[in-house]
Amino acid sequence: MLNAVNSRDARANRLLEKLPQEDYTRLSPSFEFVNLALGEILYHSGDEMAYLYFPTTAIVFLLYTTESGATAEMGMAGRCGVLGIALFMGGKTTPNQAIVQIAGGAFRIKAKIIQDEFERGGAMQHVLLRYTQSLITHISQTAVCNRLHTFEQRLCRWLLYSHDCLQTDEIILTQEIISHLLGVRREGVTVAAGRLQDAGVISYVRGHIRILDRQKLENCACECYAVVKDEYERLLTL
Amino acid sequence: MLATKLRSNFTKTEESNNHADNRLLAALSHKDFRLLLPDIELVALPLNKILYRCGDIIRYVYFPVDSVVSLLSEVEEDRSTLEVGVVGNEGMTGIAVFLGVKKSRNQMIVQGAGTALRMKAADLRKHVNGGGRLQFLLQLYTHALMTQISQSAACNRYHLVEARLARWLLATRDRLDSNEFRQTQEFLSNMLGVRREMVNKAAGTLQKQGLITYTRGVLTILDNAGLEAASCDCYRSIKEEYDNFLN
Numbered sequence: 001m002l003n004a005v006n007s008r009d010a011r012a013n014r015l016l017e018k019l020p021q022e023d024y025t026r027l028s029p030s031f032e033f034v035n036l037a038l039g040e041i042l043y044h045s046g047d048e049m050a051y052l053y054f055p056t057t058a059i060v061f062l063l064y065t066t067e068s069g070a071t072a073e074m075g076m077a078g079r080c081g082v083l084g085i086a087l088f089m090g091g092k093t094t095p096n097q098a099i100v101q102i103a104g105g106a107f108r109i110k111a112k113i114i115q116d117e118f119e120r121g122g123a124m125q126h127v128l129l130r131y132t133q134s135l136i137t138h139i140s141q142t143a144v145c146n147r148l149h150t151f152e153q154r155l156c157r158w159l160l161y162s163h164d165c166l167q168t169d170e171i172i173l174t175q176e177i178i179s180h181l182l183g184v185r186r187e188g189v190t191v192a193a194g195r196l197q198d199a200g201v202i203s204y205v206r207g208h209i210r211i212l213d214r215q216k217l218e219n220c221a222c223e224c225y226a227v228v229k230d231e232y233e234r235l236l237t238l
Numbered sequence: 239m240l241a242t243k244l245r246s247n248f249t250k251t252e253e254s255n256n257h258a259d260n261r262l263l264a265a266l267s268h269k270d271f272r273l274l275l276p277d278i279e280l281v282a283l284p285l286n287k288i289l290y291r292c293g294d295i296i297r298y299v300y301f302p303v304d305s306v307v308s309l310l311s312e313v314e315e316d317r318s319t320l321e322v323g324v325v326g327n328e329g330m331t332g333i334a335v336f337l338g339v340k341k342s343r344n345q346m347i348v349q350g351a352g353t354a355l356r357m358k359a360a361d362l363r364k365h366v367n368g369g370g371r372l373q374f375l376l377q378l379y380t381h382a383l384m385t386q387i388s389q390s391a392a393c394n395r396y397h398l399v400e401a402r403l404a405r406w407l408l409a410t411r412d413r414l415d416s417n418e419f420r421q422t423q424e425f426l427s428n429m430l431g432v433r434r435e436m437v438n439k440a441a442g443t444l445q446k447q448g449l450i451t452y453t454r455g456v457l458t459i460l461d462n463a464g465l466e467a468a469s470c471d472c473y474r475s476i477k478e479e480y481d482n483f484l485n
Contacts, residue, residue, distance in 0.1 A: 062388075064388045064389065064391060064392040065392075066389075066392050066393075066396065066470075066471060066472065066475075068471055070392070070396050071392075072391055072392035072395040072396065073391070073395075074388045074391050074392075086381055088377070089377045089378065089380050089381035089384075090374060090377040090378045090381060091378065091381035091382075091483075095384075095385040095388055095389075095479075096388060119369065121367075121368070121369055126338055129336075129337040129338050130337060130338050130339060132337050132380060132384075133333075133334050133337040133338070133339045133343075135384070136333070136334075136337075136343075136380075136383070136384060136387065137343045139322075139384065139387045139388055139391055140309075140311045140322045140323075140343070140344060140387055140390075140391075141311060142391045143311060143320060143322045143387065143390045143391035143394050144311045144313055144320050144322075144394075144431070146391055146392075146394045146395035147320055147394040147395070147431045148313065148320075148431065183395065222315075223313075223314045223315055227314065231343055235339060
């Protein structure tokens with residue numbers, strides 16, 4: 001039985017969980033809890049970012065927008081990650097759009113505070129740099145995935161990632177959201193979800209996806225899920 | 239011997255700002271650069287040399303001078319590869335070391351022969367510890383590299399092989415500063431993540447339009463403006479990101 005994540009516990013975010021108590025105590029007065037609504041845009045590409053977000057139960061999708069306006073998936077960040085790494089990488093603006101794919105909680109912290117903390121060179125800097133490396137792997141793998149894998153495989157990868165973040169078997173995702181974020185037509189979503197339903201992997205009723213068989217879902221996903229997850233676990237446990 | 243030659247060159251040109259031909263290092267002050275000098279050496283990188291594979295411990299980081307290195311993702315299921323980024327004289331290979339990670343998740347292969355300044359991974363860690371200008375420059379570079387990889391992810395999703403080949407040729411031309419370079423179909427297939435027949439077909443299309451010739455492994459760009467028109471917009475966006483991130 002999975003334990004649902006408490007959205008108001010900042011330490012439910014795995015990066016914040018990694019911080020030593022002393023660092024966490026120093027920073028915790030600066031964290032502000034926010035509810036992120038489905039479809040809310042945390043920043044557009046080219047925006048200056050005011051906050052860094054550590055999700056607890058929300059999952060945020062990173063979209064890259066090409067000059068011609070087409071968007072493509074780059075990565076995701078739920079309670080395993082953080083949004084706005086450009087802030088501590090010295091770039092003020094972000095090349096991506098960050099859009100909430102699953103509503104939920106997050107803790108945010110002002111840009112200036114996190115930049116000062118980063119400059120201290122302590123545990124927060126270490127965690128953020130290592131997370132950056134895992135995000136680079138994630139984005140590189142997305143490049144491979146976008147090139148080689150079917151929509152159905154990508155959908156499975158996406159559901160597995162969401163399942164890991166949320167720790168619940170039920171995920172609320174409308175066809176519109178899937179279609180917009182993964183860049184496929186709605187009919188494509190219907191077909192792929194229908195096939196997974198017929199195979200007994202998920203049930204899909206009125207925008208509610210229930211994962212029925214996690215093992216089968218893993219078998220249906222491409223290797224990209226495991227590559228990204230293994231790298232993340234390796235980097236964050238050392 | 240190369241290293242000795244390098245050091246004497248540095249002494250000679252100390253008064254000029256051009257103390258290193260890698261732009262990332264050139265953005266350091268003379269004082270900061272001099273601190274690195276005992277730990278860097280000039281090396282020659284031959285075409286197609288693999289600096290590290292996925293899973294290897296990164297022993298050295300390389301700051302290309304006139305060489306160009308491709309950053310490839312390896313696909314586990316069939317051992318194929320796909321280029322997700324390029325490192326030239328604006329950058330450094332092995333950014334993972336800076337981010338506190340020892341092993342590479344990518345393969346790095348030399349796509350343009352030339353020279354690079356290299357430094358032991360442990361020395362890089364030593365020099366960036368405690369912050370300072372080098373750390374800041376590497377942060378900016380990480381950001382630029384991530385932008386490039388993101389653009390690749392989008393490009394792979396939407397753009398046709400011909401457009402991607404055109405983009406790749408233009409980027410390579412810029413970095414090698416030459417309209418002619420040697421590349422096998424196999425290499426191009428590893429870069430673009432498509433089968434050799436697809437590379438052949440895409441090159442044939444560009445050739446028919448009079449934009450390039452491709453014979454006996456030598457690619458020649460005949461019409462730069464035409465090739466830019468045939469390329470996707472990713473070429474220009476990435477170029478701008480790299481031209482500007484140090485400003």
